[in-house]
Amino acid sequence: MLTPRRPTPLRRALLGLAAALLTSGAAVGVAAPAHAAAGLTATFSSADNGSWYLDKYVIANPTSASITGWTLEFDLPPGVTMGSAYNGTATTSGGHVTVGNAHYNGTVPAGGTTEPYSFWFVATGSPAAPLNCRINGNRCDGGPDRAPGAPTGLAVTGRTTTTVALSWTAATAGDFPVASYDVYRGGALAASVTGTAATVTGLAPKTAYSFTVRAKDARGNASADSAAVSATTRDPAEDTTAPPAPGSLRTTGRTATSVSLAWNAVTDASGMAGYDVYRGATLATTVGPAVTAATVGGLSPLTAYTFTVRARDTYDNASPPSAAVTVTTDDAVGTGNYAKVGYFVQWGIYGRQFFVRNLDTSGAAAKLTHLNYAFTNLDPVNLTCMNGVTRGTTGNPQDPDQGTGAGDADADYARPMSAAQSVDGVADTGWEPLRGNFNQLRKLKAKHPRLKVLMSIGGWTYSKFFSDAAATPAAREKFVRSCVDMYLRGNLPAYNGAGGAGSAAGIFDGIDLDWEWPGAEGHPGNHWGAQDKANNTALLAEFRRQLDALGATTGRRYLLTAFTPADPAKIAAGWDIGASGVFRYLDFANVQGYDFHGAGSDNSWEPNRTGHQGNLYRDAQDPYPFEFSVERAIQTYLDAGVNPRQLTVGVAFYGRGWQGVTAGTAPGGGSAYGEWQSATGAAPGQFPEEAGTRGYANLLAAVPGCVVHHDAQSVSTYCYTGPGGQWWTYDDAWSLARKTAWTRERGLLGAMIWEMSGDTASGELMTALDGGL
The missing domain is CATH 2.60.40.10 (Immunoglobulins)
Structure with missing residues (x-):
């Protein structure tokens, strides 16, 4: 916790000067409130100092109870410029000034004031009083608001x-x-x-x-x-005669969530009252008699809708319906565009020293369409979305309770970020209700307003209790309600002076579900069963229902996405991808396109043989009896009838490596350069607890002499340090160019990245991905 600050000697000297100037008769005051105020008041004064004015607001509390926390707002008069400010945090937007209290003057006692630490600032121009002064939203003089005039x-x-x-x-x-x-x-x-x-x-x-x-x-x-x-x-x-049916109903535009229509005008002897637009048998909207166009909103992406229009005269006689027109809404990013979805990991601000700011400085934020924040956990007792705790995961990847109760509210929204870590270069004071990564996400969205940010729930170590949370209608409703309340309404738990009602409102544009895996074992200790497949579909339906209900009150449409497996067996066990399944509710799915092979940090996976972790096609030299490839994974979904514009291909911004790797012999003779060869275990990783894994940039820097090879047949990149050395499999600009070309050829929605911290400081991989899409 930050130590409360007291005024510095310089501040005390300036405050003393202010007091001297005010007592010398140079002050210009505002009359006291005409009647008792319901809360705080603020009184302005200005003292002439020759070339500048000391402008001051004294905050007073005329009530019988102390009041903690104040926000002062005012508009500078024309010609007045504000300089340095003291005893409060001031921000300006044009001529409008907003001031938050300092930590040492935030509580105003009953009948007291903020003196001697009232807010003041250096002003040039004139001693004119600011305009439109408000304290905690109320008039500074304590008077009642002036209501609008009568219409x-x-x-x-x-x-x-x-x-x-x-x-x-x-x-x-x-x-x-x-x-x-x-x-x-x-x-x-x-x-x-x-x-x-x-x-x-x-x-x-x-x-x-x-x-x-x-x-x-x-x-x-x-x-x-x-x-x-x-x-x-x-x-x-x-009048009992209906007007004729409107003619030439046609579509004039569409988005993922709306359809625009137009039709020919109708006349009636009694006059026209308007036109009623129907979606199927449901009245969707009504327009006036002079309007022959309408936009129907609130629709779902990639969904076919049928529309008709009826004319209505001033005696409410309705015409027969027009000829129907059927329109399929667009996908989540629009025809001809591609999704570029990146994961930002909560813990990246520690050893990786990767901050939200780095997304901006690397150029990635300008190229991404969606950013998924990984991860939030499930409360093991209440089976709700969980935040406000700081227990870390255990170091043992086989610990069944590795992620139970874990989380990091400090990184999420309580940790003050320095100027060097901040998107806009402005440091947190440590007293804001929203700090940490969430505040930086808010700043990133302000700088890149087209970027959509989603909260990802689950992940490998946080999926233990999904099966329980999805088990019954009541459990699903409770779980979803908690997630919507916490992240979309922004009601974060209070934690170390941060959080509170609405503190994170507006940051997240939707939910990304990362259940690993319904109906199949994921992390050791996960709860799972055959019932998960149906319950997974029901859970996504409940998310869609509650997201749409919230959107009806806010005027926004909230996204729902999911991370889905590449393994056909896991798809079959937990994901109903048929016409009546999960894709009725999802905007799109991010299909795993990596981790096909690897040694694992504890050598529990495939420690004795190298293998490609993200090959596009099956490698003809692959010795395993099963096939993992991007092509097979995507084809599994397409064969089930999933629209290709609801699928992104996962790519890795990290590599997986082995050590003690033999060179081997390639078909037809010559060295195999370690491809599909024997090994002694995972290679040293970027961090001690992550053996066998390195971010792309770290791999380039930390594994010298690793000679790069490109397997054109399977579209795989790997590097090899030589016999008995290290062998690494990863994506680079070469493989990304071929994968993105294939993504376009197959008509897919785009690509997903796990995860952004692995890239170089200049965004080498993100640039390659963006160039291909």
């Missing part, structure tokens, strides 16, 4: 047998911009809109009604009512 010009613009259309003139703003309007039928709320027109529905035919409108600002302050208008709905007996 004017309310008029009836249309009627049907069950609806009345209204319009009005925009209201004048009070202290805050007008955000919405409430339409009242008599004294009952009938509609809420953001514009200056509304249609009130659900009315009785041939009935008189009275309407008024109120404006509301962003804080919910409401205006007085507008003048009332009256309208009588139409009598359906006066």
Whole structure:
């Protein structure tokens, strides 16, 4: 924990100067609040120092209880420039200034003030008081907010047998911009809109009604009512003839989640009321009589939808449906584009010294489309998403409890990042509610707004309790709700002064599920069984349901992806990839395209024979009776009917290596250079606990004399130091060029990378991948 700081001698001297100037009669004050405030107040003063002004805000607490935490906001007057600031953290956006309290003046006692450590700053230009001052969102003088003016010009613009259309003139703003309007039928709320027109529905035919409108600002302050208008709905007996069906319904555009439509206009002797657009038998949207186009949203990617349109006259007679048009929505990245999905590992900030900032400085962030944050764990008792703990994994990869209860909330959102570790070069103070990797992800997204960030759940050591969390409908609902609340609503657990309600809101754009593996053994000690296959599908369905429900309230669509196996046996055991299975709910799957062979850090895997870890095709020299290859893995999904634009190919930014490797003889004579040859175990790794594994950049630097070979038949890169030496299998620019070409040829969505810290500082592999896609 940081040690609380006190003002330095220089600060004390400046504060003393401020006090002297203020007591000399040079201050310009603001009158006290006209009435008792509900919270803190802030009083401004300015002292002339010749070439500059000492501008100061004293925060006061007129209530009977202490208040902890304050945020001061104001706008600088024209011509005033803000210099150095003291006793608070100030940020500016144009002329708008936001100040957070310092740790030593954040609590204002009942009846007290922040003196002698009130916020002040050096100003040049004039002693004019700042504008629009707010303290914790309230007026600095403690007075009530000024509400918007009442709307004017309310008029009836249309009627049907069950609806009345209204319009009005925009209201004048009070202290805050007008955000919405409430339409009242008599004294009952009938509609809420953001514009200056509304249609009130659900009315009785041939009935008189009275309407008024109120404006509301962003804080919910409401205006007085507008003048009332009256309208009588139409009598359906006066016109029973329907208008003709709209013609030439057509699609004018599509995205992964929407379809745009247009049609020809219809006329009717009684006048047109509008057009109703149907998705199948469901009313999707309604537009006005002068509009002959609409966009239907809330759709799923790569899904076929059928649309019709009906015209409706002012007597609510509906036409027959138009001719239908069927449209398939686009994939997650759009036709002609390719997904480039990278994993950022939580623990990379330690031994690897790989920070979110490195994604930016290497150029990778500008090339990636999606970034998956690895990983969050499952609570072993509550079977919910878990954060707020700091227990590390054990060093024994065969320990059944290696990942039980493990996590690192400090790295996630509590660790202050230095300026050198920060995306924008601004250090954390250590007192923000969001620090660590999550805050850096927020900064990265601000710099690269097209980048989507997902929270990955599980992974090799955190998948032990997936089977339990997915076992019943109630368990699934509880588990998914906890993940959505923690990472999409951003309600992180309080930890070392960080976290809290909404602290991570807006960072994550979806969920990536990394269950390794449903229906099959993964890490030692994992819970699994034959029931996992059906429960995995049900779990993804529950994620999709809750993500869509949240999206309906936020206006966003949240992504759902999964890491899926290359092994056909594991696919069959845990993944229903047929038409009624998991791909109904997934935006796309990242298919494992690596770790086909390796020695493992404890020599438990294949320590005695080398083998390619990510070959595109089966190697003709492969001595194993089973086949692992990218081609076979992807073909397994395609043969089941999975749309190729729902699949990315996994590539490795690291290598796997053996030592004590014999050279061997290649078919037709000559050296095999260690390919598929005997070995004595895993080669020394990048870290002592990771024998047999090195990041690409580390491999280049730490294994001198490793001569590179390219196997064109299987599309595999490997290097060999010579007889009895080390042999490493990995991807490089050569193999990535061929894999990305194959990805395009097969019409796949793109590529996924495990994981970003393995690349060089200049992003050599990411550049090659991006160039190929």
